[in-house]
Amino acid sequence: MMVKGKLLKLLILGAPGSGKGTISARIVKKYNVVHISSGDKLREHIEKQSALGKEVKKYLNEGALVPDEVMIKFMSEELKKVSNSTWLLDGFPRTISQAEALWKIQPVDVVLNLVVPFEVIIDRISKRWVHLSSGRVYNLDFNKPKIHGKDDVTGEDLVQRPDDKPEAVRKRLEIYETITKPVISFYKKKDILKDFHGSTSDEIWPKVVAHLDTLF
Ligand code: G5P
Numbered sequence: 001m002m003v004k005g006k007l008l009k010l011l012i013l014g015a016p017g018s019g020k021g022t023i024s025a026r027i028v029k030k031y032n033v034v035h036i037s038s039g040d041k042l043r044e045h046i047e048k049q050s051a052l053g054k055e056v057k058k059y060l061n062e063g064a065l066v067p068d069e070v071m072i073k074f075m076s077e078e079l080k081k082v083s084n085s086t087w088l089l090d091g092f093p094r095t096i097s098q099a100e101a102l103w104k105i106q107p108v109d110v111v112l113n114l115v116v117p118f119e120v121i122i123d124r125i126s127k128r129w130v131h132l133s134s135g136r137v138y139n140l141d142f143n144k145p146k147i148h149g150k151d152d153v154t155g156e157d158l159v160q161r162p163d164d165k166p167e168a169v170r171k172r173l174e175i176y177e178t179i180t181k182p183v184i185s186f187y188k189k190k191d192i193l194k195d196f197h198g199s200t201s202d203e204i205w206p207k208v209v210a211h212l213d214t215l216f
């Protein structure tokens with residue numbers, strides 16, 4: 001989609017489990033943009049046991065960050081493939097070096113920052129189930145699969161992410177606080193970031209729509 005003769009580049013930020021995947025799926029449906037989730041892409045590589053998949057598996061399982069040089073190289077290649085689309089990036093950048101590298105490759109126009117209390121996050125992550133090959137996410141309270149343990153579209157098995165175990169979740173939230181939060185300030189200084197507060201994705205969604213409707 002072109003806006004004022006330009007392809008918009010969007011970015012969604014938020015703690016692990018804040019609902020980036022959930023809100024992104026709604027944005028894709030409503031505004032027809034391309035969703036690029038770094039975590040989904042890495043999990044696909046792990047699933048197909050590619051060289052990259054083997055290299056990054058231990059980081060994901062432990063809830064640690066994949067090293068910047070690996071991530072920047074990988075995501076630069078992925079972004080080249082979609083340079084002619086309006087995209088929504090999710091999960092990258094997660095460090096200041098990644099944010100600086102992305103700004104050189106492709107400056108983003110709009111940053112959506114989801115702000116959800118940590119207690120809410122810990123509870124919902126423990127109930128998350130995912131369909132690995134599509135990245136579709138479910139939650140046993142919030143959006144249950146139609147058939148228990150099966151993906152709504154393909155009927156294939158759903159799995160729990162290894163990094164959704166309590167120790168890994170704690171580590172991911174700690175990393176978010178110390179390493180990823182400065183990325184918010186990076187975009188605030190550029191005056192392109194907007195915060196969206198809420199305890200549920202249904203509370204956050206109309207605010208995101210109100211903001212995006214002014215752009216699309
Ligand atoms: P990911 O894959 O980027 P995270 O940790 O940033 O992972 P995550 O866990 O995917 O983020 P999310 O996308 O923000 O969370 O949230 P979600 O999946 O939509 O929602 C979480 C759960 O809550 C789901 O079950 C959903 O159904 C439910 N839910 C949503 N809204 C509601 C609600 O209103 N109510 C209720 N009850 N439930 C709700 O990264 C994974 C790993 O990849 C590596 C790292 O190892 C990372 O840990 N990685 C990188 N490493 C370095 N640099 C990078 N740039 C990297 N990118 C990925």
Ligand code: MG
Binds near residue numbers: 020021037039
């Ligand atoms: Mg996600």
